[in-house]
Every structure is written in C-alpha cells, then in structure tokens.
Amino acid sequence: MSASTPILRFDGVSKNFADIVAVDNVSIDVAPGEFFALLGPSGCGKTTLMRIAAGFERPDRGRVLIGGVDVTELPPHRRPVNMMFQSYALFPHMSVFDNIAFGLKRDGVARTQIAERVAEMVRLAQLQGLEKRKPDQLSGGQRQRAALARALARRPKLLLLDEPLGALDRKLREETQFELMDIQKKLGTAFVVVTHDQDEAMSMADRIALMRAGRIEQIGAPPQIYERPTSRFAAEFIGEINLFEVRSASYANGRAHIETPEGAIEAACENVDRIGAPAIVAVRPERLRFAADDGGVNRLAAVVHDIAYRGDRRIFRVRLSSGKLARLSASAAEATPAPGAEIVVTFDPDACVLLDA
Amino acid sequence: MSAWRVPRLATLLVGFAFLYAPIVLLVVYSFNASRLATVWTGFSTHWYAALLADEQMRGSALISLEVAALSAAIATVLGALAALALERFGGFRTRSVFVAAIYAPLVMPEVILGLSLLLLFVAIGAPRGFWTIVAGHATFSMCFAAVVIRARLAGADRSLEEAAMDLGAGPVATFMRITLPLAMPAVISAYMLAFILSMDDLVIASFTSGPGATTLPMRIYSAVRLGVSPEINAISSLLLGAVGVALLIGAVAQARRTNAA
Amino acid sequence: MPRRPLARGARAVLSAPYLWLAFFFIAPLALVAKISLSKSVVAQPPYAPTFDLYAGFGALIEAARTLSFDAYRGLVADPLYFESYLTSLGVAALSTAIAILVAYPLALAIVRSDRRWRGFLIGLAVAPFWTSFLIRVYAWIAILKEEGLLNHALMTLGLIREPLEIFATTMAVVIGIVYSYLPFVVLPIYNALEKQDVALREAAADLGAGPLRTFFSVTLPLSASGVVAGALLMFIPAVGEFVIPDLLGGSDTMMIGRVMWNDFFENRDWPAASAGAIVLLAILVVPIVWFERRQTRGGAV
Numbered sequence: 071m072s073a074s075t076p077i078l079r080f081d082g083v084s085k086n087f088a089d090i091v092a093v094d095n096v097s098i099d100v101a102p103g104e105f106f107a108l109l110g111p112s113g114c115g116k117t118t119l120m121r122i123a124a125g126f127e128r129p130d131r132g133r134v135l136i137g138g139v140d141v142t143e144l145p146p147h148r149r150p151v152n153m154m155f156q157s158y159a160l161f162p163h164m165s166v167f168d169n170i171a172f173g174l175k176r177d178g179v180a181r182t183q184i185a186e187r188v189a190e191m192v193r194l195a196q197l198q199g200l201e202k203r204k205p206d207q208l209s210g211g212q213r214q215r216a217a218l219a220r221a222l223a224r225r226p227k228l229l230l231l232d233e234p235l236g237a238l239d240r241k242l243r244e245e246t247q248f249e250l251m252d253i254q255k256k257l258g259t260a261f262v263v264v265t266h267d268q269d270e271a272m273s274m275a276d277r278i279a280l281m282r283a284g285r286i287e288q289i290g291a292p293p294q295i296y297e298r299p300t301s302r303f304a305a306e307f308i309g310e311i312n313l314f315e316v317r318s319a320s321y322a323n324g325r326a327h328i329e330t331p332e333g334a335i336e337a338a339c340e341n342v343d344r345i346g347a348p349a350i351v352a353v354r355p356e357r358l359r360f361a362a363d364d365g366g367v368n369r370l371a372a373v374v375h376d377i378a379y380r381g382d383r384r385i386f387r388v389r390l391s392s393g394k395l396a397r398l399s400a401s402a403a404e405a406t407p408a409p410g411a412e413i414v415v416t417f418d419p420d421a422c423v424l425l426d427a
Numbered sequence: 428m429s430a431w432r433v434p435r436l437a438t439l440l441v442g443f444a445f446l447y448a449p450i451v452l453l454v455v456y457s458f459n460a461s462r463l464a465t466v467w468t469g470f471s472t473h474w475y476a477a478l479l480a481d482e483q484m485r486g487s488a489l490i491s492l493e494v495a496a497l498s499a500a501i502a503t504v505l506g507a508l509a510a511l512a513l514e515r516f517g518g519f520r521t522r523s524v525f526v527a528a529i530y531a532p533l534v535m536p537e538v539i540l541g542l543s544l545l546l547l548f549v550a551i552g553a554p555r556g557f558w559t560i561v562a563g564h565a566t567f568s569m570c571f572a573a574v575v576i577r578a579r580l581a582g583a584d585r586s587l588e589e590a591a592m593d594l595g596a597g598p599v600a601t602f603m604r605i606t607l608p609l610a611m612p613a614v615i616s617a618y619m620l621a622f623i624l625s626m627d628d629l630v631i632a633s634f635t636s637g638p639g640a641t642t643l644p645m646r647i648y649s650a651v652r653l654g655v656s657p658e659i660n661a662i663s664s665l666l667l668g669a670v671g672v673a674l675l676i677g678a679v680a681q682a683r684r685t686n687a688a
Numbered sequence: 689m690p691r692r693p694l695a696r697g698a699r700a701v702l703s704a705p706y707l708w709l710a711f712f713f714i715a716p717l718a719l720v721a722k723i724s725l726s727k728s729v730v731a732q733p734p735y736a737p738t739f740d741l742y743a744g745f746g747a748l749i750e751a752a753r754t755l756s757f758d759a760y761r762g763l764v765a766d767p768l769y770f771e772s773y774l775t776s777l778g779v780a781a782l783s784t785a786i787a788i789l790v791a792y793p794l795a796l797a798i799v800r801s802d803r804r805w806r807g808f809l810i811g812l813a814v815a816p817f818w819t820s821f822l823i824r825v826y827a828w829i830a831i832l833k834e835e836g837l838l839n840h841a842l843m844t845l846g847l848i849r850e851p852l853e854i855f856a857t858t859m860a861v862v863i864g865i866v867y868s869y870l871p872f873v874v875l876p877i878y879n880a881l882e883k884q885d886v887a888l889r890e891a892a893a894d895l896g897a898g899p900l901r902t903f904f905s906v907t908l909p910l911s912a913s914g915v916v917a918g919a920l921l922m923f924i925p926a927v928g929e930f931v932i933p934d935l936l937g938g939s940d941t942m943m944i945g946r947v948m949w950n951d952f953f954e955n956r957d958w959p960a961a962s963a964g965a966i967v968l969l970a971i972l973v974v975p976i977v978w979f980e981r982r983q984t985r986g987g988a989v
Contacts, residue, residue, distance in 0.1 A: 126890055146893040147902075153894045159887035163909050172905075173895030224895065431899075435797045439809065442794035446816055446870065449827035452837060456830065466840070509705035516698050525702075528709040534921065534976075536928020538945040539965045542952060543716030546723055546962070566712040569705065598697055627820045630930055634952075644822050651822070651935060655830045663823040670819045678811065 075138040077102045077228050077260045078123060078151075083132035084284075085118055092118040093129070094284035100262055102227065105254050107275035108264045111307070115284040116264045120230050123262065124153045137227060147176070153230040156237070158217035160205035166192075166216050167201040173224045187223055194253060195219035211242050218250075222257065231263045235270060247274055268308045272296065280304055296354075302425050305352045310385075312358065312396045314351040315427070325419060331392040336367040337422035350427050355385065355399040357421035360407065361414040368419065372396065374411045388415060450667060457660035474661040484646060484662060491626055491643035494557065498564035499621035505565065506572025506617055507610070511602070513573070514580040532570040540567055541634030548635065555637030563635040564628060568621035575620060579613030580606070612684075619677070623670065717969075724962035727756050735958045759963035768947060769964060773971065776944040779858060779933075780926035783865035784873075784919050790866065791873035791918065796907075798874075799881040810878050817871040825864050825935050832860050832936065856938030864932040869925075873918035880914025881907070920979050924972050944968055 076099035085093040093115045100106045108116040121127045123134055125146035133142045141149050152173070160169050170191050174184045192198055195215035205213055214237065221229055234250065235243045251274055254261050265271050271278050272292040280287040280295060280303075288295055288304045299305035302313070314330040321327070326339040328351060335351055361369055372388035375395060384406060386398040398415055400406070407413050460471035478484060509529055512519075532540060544563045548555055587609065591601045607614070629644040636642065643662075650659050726735040763769045798809045816824060831837045832855040839851040854860050884907065892902040930945035937943070944964060951961040 124890075124894055126893075146890065147896050147898050149894075151894075153891070155887045155891055157885060157887050159885060159891035161888060161891070161906060161910075172892070172897070176896035176901065220891075220895070431800065435800055438793045438797040439801070442790070442797070443812065445790070445867070446813065449824065449831060449867070450816070450819070452831065453823070453827040505705040505708055508701050512698070512702040512705065516702065519702070524714075525706055525709070528713055529705075532713060534924040534972075536925055536930075536945060536968065536972075538928050538930050538948050539717075539720070539969065540713075542948065542961060542965055543720045544712065545952075546719045546958070547712070547716040550719055562712060566708065569708065573705070623818055627822065629822055644820065647822055647826070648931075651826050651829070655826075655833065659826060660830075663820070663826060666823060667819055674815055674818060 075102075076100055076135070077104070077137055078262065079133075079135040079138075080119065080123070081133040081135065083119070083122060083129045083134065085115075085122060085127060085129050087118075091284045093122065095132070096281075096284070096286055097132075098279055098286065098289065100228070100260055102260055103258045104260050105251070105274060105276045106260070106262045107271035107278045108262065108281060109268060109271040109278050109307075110266065110281035110287075112266055114281040116266075116281050117232060119281070120153075120232060120262065120264045123228075124151060124230055125149045150226060151228045151230060152221040152224055152226040154217050154221040154232065154234055156232040156234075158205075158213050158237070160213060160217055160220070162205050165202050165204060166197060166208070166219075169205070169216060170220045170223050172220065177224060191219040191223050194222070194256075210238055211246065214238060214246065215249075218253070222253075222259070225257075226259065228260045228262065231261060233265055234263060235265075235267070243270070250274060272308070280307065282307075297423075299352065299423060299425065302350060302352070302427065305423065305425060310355050310397055310399070312353045312355060314353070316349040316351060316424075319349070326424065332390040332394060332396075333370050335422065336419045337424060338418075338420040339422075339424055350425050352423045352425055353417050353421050355397040357417045358396065358398040358415050359400065359417065360398070360404070361416040366416055369414050369416050370396075372413055372415050374407050374409050374413060376409055377406070388413065453660055454664045454667065457657060457664040459657055459660075462657060474657040475665075477658055478661045478665075481658070483641075484643075487641050487643045487646040490557065490640060494560050494564060494632075494642060495622045495625035498561045498568060498625045499618050501561070501565035502568035502572045502621040503614060503618045505569040506574075506621075507576050507607075507614060509569065509573040510577035510580055511606075514577050529570050529573050532567045533574065537567075537628070537630035541631040544631065545634040555635060556640040559635040559637070560632050560640060560642065563631045564621075564625040567631065568624045571624060572617035572621050575617040576610055576613045579610045583609050616677075619673065626666075720962045720965050723959055724759050724966050725756060726959045726962075727758055728957050728959045756959075759959035760967075762960055763963050763967060766960075768942065769944075772942040772944045772947045773967070775858075775942060776927045776929075777971070779861055779865065779941070779943060780923050780929070783862045783869070783926055784923045786862065787866045787870055787873045787922055788877075788915060788919060791870055791877055792915070795874050795877040795881055795914075798878055806882075810875070813874045813878075814871045821868060822931060824868055825932055828860070828864050828867065828936060829855070832863070855936065858937065858941045860936040860938075861933045861941050861943070864936040865922075865926050865929060868932060869922040872921045876917040876921065877911060877914040880911040880917075884910055916979065916982070920975055923975065927972060928968060 078098075078100040080096050080098045083093055083096045084091075096115075096119060108119060110116045118127055122129050123136075125141070125144060125148075129142065133140055135141065136150060161172065164172070167188055170188045171184050174187055179187070188201070192201060195218055197212060197215055197219060200208065200212060200216075205216065208216060214234070218231075218234070221231075231250075235246055238246060247270060250261070263271070263274065275292060277289060277291055278295055279289045282303055287307075288300050290298075295304060296308055299308070305311045305313075314328075314332055314335060317329040317331065319326050319328040321339065324338065326337045328335045328337060330351065337351055370390055372390050375387040375389045377387075378385040381402070383399050383401055386400065386407075387395050388398055390396055396415065456467070457474060458470050458472065459467055460473065461468035509525075513526065513529070541563070544559070544566070545555075548559050553559060583606070588601050588605050591605045592598075596604060627644065628642075629648050632642045632645055633648075636645065643666075647659060647662065650656060723735050728735060794813065798806060798813065801809055829836070833839075834851050834853065834855060836855065838854070839848070842848045843851065854863070888906050888910070889902055892906045893899075897905060927943075928945045929943060930949055933941050933943040933946050934949075937946075948961045948964045948968075951957045951964065
C-alpha cells in the first residue's frame with residue numbers, strides 16, 4: 071500500500087431501501103490518517119454510507135475499498151475497520167475490561183498481550199480504575215470513552231464514528247471534541263465521523279463531505295466549505311448567511327455589478343458564467359458591518375430591528391429597504407446602535423459568493 | 428442476513444407445525460364419518476348433529492358461559508381496582524402481602540387453589556354449585572386482570588392525569604374521564620382473558636362445583652377419560668372456532684387502531 | 689417506597705380487591721395449613737377437629753392443643769408421596785428443558801423475521817394459549833394412542849412395524865406439558881430478544897466475531913432473563929399439573945397433583961391432601977425466591 075492509496079474509497083456507491091434512495095452514486099477518497107466528516111441533515115444518507123463501509127449494509131451498486139482492497143462482499147467481522155456506535159453498543163453484561171478485550175480475543179491475541187493492550191486503551195481513554203465496572207455503572211462521558219477504547223483496541227487503520235458526541239451534553243461535547251482530536255493525532259488512525267452537527271464537523275475534521283438526499287453536495291476543508299460554498303444548500307446548512315436575490319447583473323474588471331431588491335451590490339467574481347442566470351448573492355453575517363463613513367460600495371440603508379446578545383458577539387437583525395431582515399454579527403467591543411436606529415450596512419465585494427438560486 | 432433465511436424459515440415451519448398440527452387434526456377428525464377417531468372413513472357432519480341433540484352438553488355449555496361472563500365481570504372490576512392501587516397509590520402498609528396475593532395465583536398449581544377454596548366453602552358451610560364456581564374463577568382471574576391492566580397503567584402518561592387534576596377534575600372524575608378511557612383496551616383484554624380462563628378451567632371448577640353445576644370442561648373431561656370420541660372432537664372444534672373468531676376480531680381491531688394512529 | 693396511611697378514597701378502592709383476596713385466597717390457604725394439622729376421620733367434613741369460629745378464644749387454644757402432625761408423618765412414611773414429588777419435579781424439569789430448546793429457536797426465528805411479520809408470528813405462537821388447555825391435551829390422545837394417528841402414519845409409511853408405546857407413559861406426559869406450556873416460554877424469550885439493541889450484534893461483528901460467536905457471547909447471555917422467566921412460568925405450574933398426567937400418563941407417572949386429587953376425591957383423606965399441598969407450596973417457594981433475588985440483584989446494579 072503506497073502512501074497515496076486512500077485508506078477508504080467509495081467508488082460509485084448506491085443504495086436503495088425499498089423505493090427510497092439512501093445513497094446515490096457516491097465516490098469519496100479518505101486519506102490515511104485523515105480526520106474526515108460526513109455531514110448532513112438526518113436522512114441524507116450519511117449513516118447508510120458509513121454502515122456500508124463497516125459492512126452492515128450491502129451497496130446495490132459500486133465498490134468499497136479499504137486500504138486498496140475491495141471489501142464490498144466481506145462480512146463485517148472480516149473487515150479491518152472498527153466502528154463506534156451512536157448508542158455505543160457496549161455489551162451490558164460485560165465489564166469495561168471485557169468490552170475492550172472482546173475484539174482482541176476474537177483475533178486470538180495472547181492473554182498477556184490482551185491485558186497489556188487493554189491497559190493501554192484504558193490509559194488512552196482515561197478509564198483507569200473503572201475496568202471492572204459494567205457499562206450501566208459508568209457516566210455518559212465514561213461510556214463514550216469506553217466505546218472509543220473498545221473500537222480502537224484492535225488498532226484499526228480506519229475508525230468509523232457514528233455521531234460520537236451525540237449522546238453527550240453540550241459542555242462535555244466540546245471537551246470531548248478536543249480529546250477525540252488528540253487521540254486521533256496520537257494514533258494516526260484515519261477517523262470517519264458521521265454527524266449532523268456542523269460545529270462538530272467544522273471544529274474537528276480535516277475535510278468535510280456535505281451530503282444531501284443521498285448525494286455529495288460539496289467536499290472540502292472546513293474554511294473552504296464555509297467561505298466558498300458551492301450551493302445554496304451548503305451556504306445555508308453551515309452557519310448563518312444572508313441571501314440577496316439577483317435581478318440583473320453585468321460583469322466588468324473581475325467584478326459583477328448586481329441589482330437586488332435591496333439595492334446595488336458589487337461582488338468579486340471569478341465565475342462569469344453565472345451572470346444572468348437566476349442566482350443569489352450570499353454574504354456571511356460577520357462580513358457585514360456598520361458603515362462608518364460615506365465612502366465605498368455595497369451600502370444598504372437599514373433600520374436596526376433587534377439585537378441578540380451572545381457574550382463575545384452581538385447578532386443584529388436589520389430591516390433593509392425591501393423589508394427583508396438581514397443578520398449582522400459584530401464583536402461586543404464595536405459601537406452598537408440601538409433598535410430603531412437608522413444605519414447603513416456595508417460589506418466588501420470579496421465577501422460575496424454567487425450561487426444558483 | 429440472507430444466509431440464515433433457510434434455517435429461519437425451517438424453524439418457523441417446524442415450530443408452527445408442532446403448535447398447530449394437533450389442533451388441525453382434531454378439527455379434521457371431527458368431520459370423520461367413523462366412530463373410530465383415528466381412521467378416516469369419509470366426510471360427515473353427523474357428530475355436530477349429535478352434539479346439538481345432546482342436552483347435557485348444551486346445559487353444561489350454558490352454565491360455563493354464565494359462569495365465565497359473571498366471573499370475568501367481577502374479576503375485571505376487582506383487577507382494575509387492584510391495578511389502580513398497585514400503580515397509583517405508591518407504598519402502603521402490607522403492600523407486599525397484597526402484591527404476593529396478586530401474583531401467587533398466576534403460577535400456583537390449580538390443584539392447590541381448588542383444594543383450598545373447597546376447604547373454605549366446606550368450613551363456612553356454603554352450598555357448592557354455580558356461585559362457588561363463580562367466586563373461585565373470579566379469584567384467580569382477577570389476578571390476571573390486575574396484571575394486564577397494571578401494565579397498561581404503568582405505560583400510561585401520568586401527565587395526562589395531572590393535567591386533568593390541574594384543570595379542576597377530582598380523583599373520581601380524573602379516573603372516569605381520563606384513566607379509565609385510556610386503559611379501556613387493557614380492560615377489554617382483561618375481560619376476554621378472564622372469560623377464557625373461566626371457560627377453560629377444569630380443576631378449580633371440579634373442586635368448587637356441586638350437584639347440578641357441571642361446567643363444559645368437566646363434562647368434556649369425564650367423556651375424555653372414557654376415550655377419544657368424535658363428538659368430543661366436534662365440541663372441541665366449535666370451541667376452537669369461537670376462540671379463533673374472537674382472536675381474529677381482536678387482531679383486526681388492533682390493526683385498525685394501529686393504522687389509525 | 690414511602691409507607692404511609694392512605695387517603696380514605698384510596699382505601700376504599702384498595703379494600704375491595706384486598707378483602708376479596710383475603711377471603712378467597714389467603715384465608716383458604718391458612719385453612720389448608722390448619723387442616724393439614726388435623727386428623728382424618730370418617731365424617732362430614734372428614735377431618736377433626738373442625739374449626740368453630742363461635743367457640744371463642746379459649747376453644748381455639750384448646751383446638752390448637754389437639755393439632756396433629758399425623759398427616760405430615762404419613763407423608764414421610766408413604767413412599768407414594770415422596771416418589772410423586774420426585775416424579776413431578778423431574779417431569780417438570782425435563783419438560784421445561786425441552787420446551788426451552790424448542791422455544792428458543794422459534795422465538796429467535798420470529799425476532800429475526802421481517803418487522804412486518806413479527807407481530808403476526810408471535811401472535812400465532814401465543815394464540816394456542818387462548819384455546820382450551822383440556823382440548824389441546826385431548827388432541828394428543830388421538831395422536832399418541834397405540835392405534836392413534838402417529839402410529840398409523842408411521843406404520844403406513846413403513847417406518848415401524850410395531851406401534852410405538854408412547855401413550856400412557858411419562859414421555860407422553862412430557863410431550864403434553866411441553867406442548868401446552870410452549871407459549872408461556874416463547875413469549876418471554878421473544879420479549880427479551882426483541883428488546884436487544886441490534887447495534888450490540890453489529891458491534892460484536894465489527895469487533896471480529898462471526899455469527900456463532902456473536903450468538904453465544906452477546907445474544908444468548910443477554911436473553912438469559914427471558915429464558916429464566918419462561919422456565920419459571922412453566923416449571924412451577926407444571927410441577928402441580930393434574931390434567932396432563934391424568935389424561936396422557938400411565939399408572940407409573942404419579943405426579944403430585946394427581947396424588948392429591950386422588951387423596952381428596954377418592955380416599956377422602958383431606959388432611960393428607962392438605963399436607964401434600966403445603967409441602968408442594970414450600971418446594972415451589974424455593975425457585976420463586978431465587979428468581980426474586982435474581983431480579984432485585986439485577987435491578988440494583
């Protein structure tokens with residue numbers, strides 16, 4: 071296996087359940103050691119795709135390769151991957167030790183080595199002193215770490231994690247994100263995480279595959295997906311965004327001049343083809359700001375509607391001349407107009423992304 | 428997993444054949460022309476006609492139906508009250524005695540229940556007959572009824588009752604308007620169960636009955652002891668048919684409710 | 689749970705079933721215990737001393753003095769009782785073991801069937817419970833008799849020359865008990881299997897366990913509670929079974945239910961039958977207590 075061989079490859083994979091298309095011709099390569107996230111709303115096919123990788127579902131079409139080997143026809147217990155289940159699926163009648171040792175025993179690892187490896191996993195997952203407990207004697211976070219330790223005990227090159235933080239409360243979730251990233255770096259194992267939580271995907275993953283209705287919507291690094299979404303769905307699914315309807319547009323000097331119901335907008339634009347087609351202009355709330363003087367382009371008159379306090383930031387909802395509400399996110403240190411104040415909002419041309427409507 | 432399809436279907440086939448073959452054979456041979464209940468000699472409804480003419484059988488069937496209807500009614504009311512007490516009153520003194528008295532008859536050998544009831548009726552000098560059978564049947568079927576209704580109450584959303592009380596309903600109104608209607612499917616199941624248990628029972632009826640009150644199972648039992656007879660096959664088939672129809676109606680009603688929900 | 693006096697309304701609700709059970713269940717059992725300590729006489733009722741509620745406390749003490757352990761002594765001295773207890777326990781244990789071996793694969797096959805069929809199939813497996821016990825046992829007489837359907841079929845097929853002697857043997861009783869109680873065993877096993885999270889099996893497969901290993905290390909141990917419940921639900925009433933040994937068994941299958949029935953109706957030895965019942969109850973309390981403790985231990989963890 072050369073360094074460039076993907077650890078996991080979906081090659082034109084499709085899967086139907088009765089007449090529902092769960093996965094539709096998906097091709098993805100995951101590199102060794104990569105932290106990869108399958109992100110999407112529920113029912114988008116991300117869990118089915120992961121279960122196809124683990125061998126619990128058989129694809130109708132396409133192939134699955136693990137480390138360059140076609141495993142499409144292999145049953146789950148013969149595949150060199152492990153999975154951390156959303157419900158953790160810890161065996162309730164076995165101790166933490168026995169749970170972690172389960173896969174090692176199946177591999178025929180010698181007893182002393184099993185003890186060593188379990189001890190190593192217990193340290194890694196910070197479960198010291200809990201080896202003899204049964205799963206229902208553990209806290210939620212401990213259960214999560216025990217499930218992770220069990221899945222990692224066989225030293226798989228690829229670990230699949232189904233909503234790994236889904237069952238944890240908010241505070242614990244954030245801590246655990248960093249723990250997962252630490253462990254992933256330390257072991258160099260490729261992680262494929264299924265999640266519906268965009269924050270989780272953005273903060274942990276090297277790359278994200280955004281899925282919708284069984285198809286891949288966009289694949290890219292988190293900043294790329296956030297800053298340069300390639301579709302309206304991608305723009306709206308991740309983070310907040312303001313959308314302006316394009317009435318007409320012309321193109322000159324690398325700039326698009328766009329008429330919208332809210333006023334004229336100038337957008338930096340490499341993609342000339344889009345101009346004229348029904349389209350929208352997307353701008354992130356943090357790229358909007360209150361205009362300090364009279365200069366510059368992209369000046370939209372507005373009235374402050376209300377303000378949501380978020381500690382480090384404030385989210386302003388402003389009513390534009392068309393009656394549409396736009397969001398503006400400003401750090402708490404900035405000057406803050408009161409609700410009802412007449413203001414002008416502005417943004418840079420390169421903050422704009424042109425998308426199909 | 429498809430590899431297990433064949434063994435799974437084979438298991439189902441063998442299992443259900445074991446469960447239903449004896450019943451099917453029993454019904455088939457009720458239409459046998461011959462008195463020899465094991466050799467097929469031709470189709471006949473002769474034994475059903477003979478059955479209808481048998482006045483003793485008819486009388487016993489009537490007694491059994493009356494005992495079942497009455498004892499099931501008593502059992503359902505008492506069982507519902509017991510279920511309510513167990514599920515809604517929390518802890519009370521001698522609760523464990525009460526719980527034991529509810530659950531013990533479910534598994535206790537019928538011979539012991541029957542024997543103890545007979546001793547009671549002798550001790551208090553009660554004339555044995557119709558009413559002592561009703562009392563005996565009500566006693567053990569109320570325990571089954573209590574368990575069935577209690578399961579339903581345990582699964583019910585307490586907040587509905589709390590909402591009713593919050594809106595000004597007293598305990599009685601809450602029970603009549605909220606708890607009881609919601610538990611109704613279980614109450615009906617409990618009545619059906621109690622009815623069938625009573626219709627089925629041989630041992631307790633034998634201990635508690637007296638002259639003139641011979642239930643259908645008692646009549647069948649004394650006939651069966653003399654050997655296999657197509658007339659018994661015929662009455663058995665009729666009883667099986669009645670239960671089958673009742674189960675079918677229940678299943679259809681259940682399916683309708685599930686679909687509607 | 690807190691133990692507190694109940695409100696008046698609640699007490700009224702409770703008192704109806706409570707008093708009914710006290711009168712028709714608890715008092716009769718006390719009476720059985722009392723009569724088991726009486727002497728058998730030829731009279732109506734056939735035991736002495738009789739219980740006179742109106743004679744007052746002094747008479748009660750007097751009666752207590754005449755209590756006799758004759759019935760229990762008779763029980764020990766009579767090999768019939770001792771043997772029939774052993775036979776009952778043995779037949780019930782064997783039947784229960786066979787029933788589990790039959791019921792487990794059936795329950796498993798139902799649970800692993802398509803979700804749309806599962807409800808129907810378990811309904812079908814439990815449905816015979818609703819039909820008459822007596823009729824189902826009767827159906828087996830026609831099958832197992834010497835000139836019955838089974839022998840007839842086997843001889844027609846040429847598989848045997850001489851009819852099998854199953855009817856009126858212990859084997860017939862075991863078949864009858866397994867058949868009659870099968871729904872009681874299938875249902876709790878089905879419930880235990882049905883509750884199991886599919887992800888547990890998937891996790892075992894994911895960790896390298898093949899189907900057999902998964903079954904023995906995950907599926908089976910996690911359904912143990914259902915197996916135990918089903919076994920108990922069947923074993924306890926089967927020990928005291930009367931109808932099945934009476935109709936299918938021969939003279940060598942003297943189970944305790946039958947012995948008590950005979951003592952009661954034919955020998956009219958009420959104290960002996962009562963003592964037999966008390967001893968049977970004492971024997972049956974053992975598995976119940978064991979089960980209770982197992983349950984509470986499981987719940988405490």
